[in-house]
Amino acid sequence: MKLHSRILAGLAAGVALGALSKTSGTTGLDLALIALEPLGTAFISLITMIVIPLVVASLIVGIASLGDVRRVGRIGGLTLAYFVGTTLLAAVIGAGVALGAGVGLGVASETRATLGAIGERGAEAMAAAPRVPGLVRTLTDMVPTNPFGAAARGELMPLIVAVVLFAAALTAIPVDRRRPVLAFFEGINDAAMVLIQWLMWLAPAAVLVLVAATVARFGLDLLADLLAFCGVVVLALAVHVAVVLVPVLRLGAGYSPVRFFRGVSDALLLAFSTSSSSATLPVSMAAATTRLNVPVSVAGFVLPSGATINKNGSAVYKAVTAVFLAHLYGFPLGAGAIVVIVLTSTLAAFAGAGVPGSSLVTTLIVLNAIGLGPQAAAGIALVAGVDRPLDMFRTTVNTIGNLIGSVVISRPGLLSATRSSPPDPLSHTGEGERHGR
Numbered sequence: 427m428k429l430h431s432r433i434l435a436g437l438a439a440g441v442a443l444g445a446l447s448k449t450s451g452t453t454g455l456d457l458a459l460i461a462l463e464p465l466g467t468a469f470i471s472l473i474t475m476i477v478i479p480l481v482v483a484s485l486i487v488g489i490a491s492l493g494d495v496r497r498v499g500r501i502g503g504l505t506l507a508y509f510v511g512t513t514l515l516a517a518v519i520g521a522g523v524a525l526g527a528g529v530g531l532g533v534a535s536e537t538r539a540t541l542g543a544i545g546e547r548g549a550e551a552m553a554a555a556p557r558v559p560g561l562v563r564t565l566t567d568m569v570p571t572n573p574f575g576a577a578a579r580g581e582l583m584p585l586i587v588a589v590v591l592f593a594a595a596l597t598a599i600p601v602d603r604r605r606p607v608l609a610f611f612e613g614i615n616d617a618a619m620v621l622i623q624w625l626m627w628l629a630p631a632a633v634l635v636l637v638a639a640t641v642a643r644f645g646l647d648l649l650a651d652l653l654a655f656c657g658v659v660v661l662a663l664a665v666h667v668a669v670v671l672v673p674v675l676r677l678g679a680g681y682s683p684v685r686f687f688r689g690v691s692d693a694l695l696l697a698f699s700t701s702s703s704s705a706t707l708p709v710s711m712a713a714a715t716t717r718l719n720v721p722v723s724v725a726g727f728v729l730p731s732g733a734t735i736n737k738n739g740s741a742v743y744k745a746v747t748a749v750f751l752a753h754l755y756g757f758p759l760g761a762g763a764i765v766v767i768v769l770t771s772t773l774a775a776f777a778g779a780g781v782p783g784s785s786l787v788t789t790l791i792v793l794n795a796i797g798l799g800p801q802a803a804a805g806i807a808l809v810a811g812v813d814r815p816l817d818m819f820r821t822t823v824n825t826i827g828n829l830i831g832s833v834v835i836s837r838p839g840l841l842s843a844t845r846s847s848p849p850d851p852l853s854h855t856g857e858g859e860r861h862g863r
Contacts, residue, residue: 434817436630436746437637439559456642459635466636476578477620478585480788483615486593490608503824508831509736510772516738516827517771520745523662529655529746531752568769571733584771586791598837633810655750659816662742663823671738671823676716678834681718689717695704697825701817703733705827714832724836738821739827740788741775747809748792750834755798763796770795787788 447456496738516815570576570584577585596604672683687694690713697706714720748767752759759767774791 432630436632436634436846440634440637441641443638446608447638447642459638459642462635463639466632466639466826469579469628469636470623472628476621479614480622482585482589482616483611483618486589486596486611487608487615490593490596490604498763504835505731505831507650509732509776512674512738512827513736513741513775514664516666516741516769516823517745517768518774519669520659520662520742520771521749521767523665524658524746525759525764526751527654527658529659530656531751543605575687586770590773606762614826614844622780629810652809655746655809656812656816660745660819662746663739663819666738666742667823667826674834675830679830679837681833686718686830686833689713690826694822694825698818698822701821703737703821703824703828706821707733710829714829718829718833720832720836725832726837728832729828731825733830735776736828736831737773737775737820737824740824741771742787743820744771744774747789747807748796748798751793751798751809752796757796757798766795767792769773783833783840 443455447459463604523571568584568587570588573585573588577590596607673684675681675686690710693706693709693713696709697703707729710733711725712807714725717723745767748771749759751757752763757763770792774788
């Protein structure tokens with residue numbers, strides 16, 4: 427049985443055990459399930475342990491994969507601008523749709539208060555939870571003074587900013603001096619991937635324990651909010667495609683959306699069925715170069731880079747998840763908290779990895795940034811239970827975003843202004859068709 431099937435089975439078993447404990451007429455089963463909850467919380471702690479090394483290594487490797495930005499020139503700048511712009515808009519849309527839908531707000535006040543009571547002190551723990559700073563303080567706190575100190579304190583936002591700056595600087599040093607640094611962080615990144623795969627073997631049991639304890643404590647009403655969460659995620663993904671990506675394709679490249687989706691349908695179906703941008707990459711490359719008339723030099727740069735660091739769908743998902751769990755715990759979401767959710771969802775999407783379970787790790791980045799990490803064990807277990815089917819939708823959106831980016835960046839007007847680009851890609855195959863989009 428595949429991992430996602432085992433996780434869903436764990437979710438179903440947890441719901442069944444929890445429901446049984448509420449209808450059995452005795453307190454023995456529900457007390458036993460609640461007593462086992464620390465085992466699931468320990469799993470969340472193990473996953474959280476990987477956050478800092480994964481973020482540092484994957485961001486450095488991903489940004490450095492763009493190569494020498496000075497040599498790549500305008501194509502590299504356009505690619506980065508497209509990646510950052512569309513991912514940021516995805517996070518904004520995710521947070522906006524989730525806030526507008528009020529996902530997670532329908533939980534009874536008693537349930538919300540109990541959800542916040544991780545530990546023995548319950549409501550006191552929620553009252554003592556760190557308050558989200560204002561907008562100005564949030565922006566100034568993003569400037570790191572000591573990235574190692576930020577990592578030790580679990581302050582991931584300044585750490586991410588520092589890593590991005592160092593990774594950008596790394597592209598400007600000679601290749602022979604850059605390569606050993608990249609090799610080190612590639613090794614860290616690979617080790618983090620292996621560790622995640624190991625821990626994912628424990629995920630079904632952990633989800634079973636956490637969900638069973640949650641249902642035993644709160645009943646089945648909480649699951650209705652989980653279904654609403656799934657609906658909001660899919661809605662936000664659809665809004666992002668319709669409001670951002672399709673207009674970018676039409677206005678930025680003059681390309682027919684119908685022709686585009688017909689030309690890349692095989693890549694999108696593969697992305698949906700495998701939930702892997704990396705596995706879809708060869709099919710995406712073939713679709714871009716043979717059916718969308720994207721020059722090989724552009725497709726070979728934009729699509730592999732996008733599969734590594736450009737994840738619009740993931741940014742939408744993380745923003746919706748953060749709003750959902752914040753509402754679930756009754757956590758106040760002011761302007762500062764919304765800014766934190768949008769920015770960390772954007773950066774955490776760049777830090778995502780191409781293995782099952784990595785979304786769980788990077789989503790914790792956003793939850794930790796708004797102060798929810800320690801309280802969110804039961805909630806994140808519920809999200810993990812439906813992560814795989816939602817992953818199919820967000821990977822499809824990731825692939826759409828990368829393919830549209832390759833079409834837009836290959837537009838003749840943009841590349842003709844690229845001093846460092848060879849004239850050949852624009853003066854040969856497909857020129858007439860590109861103008862006729």
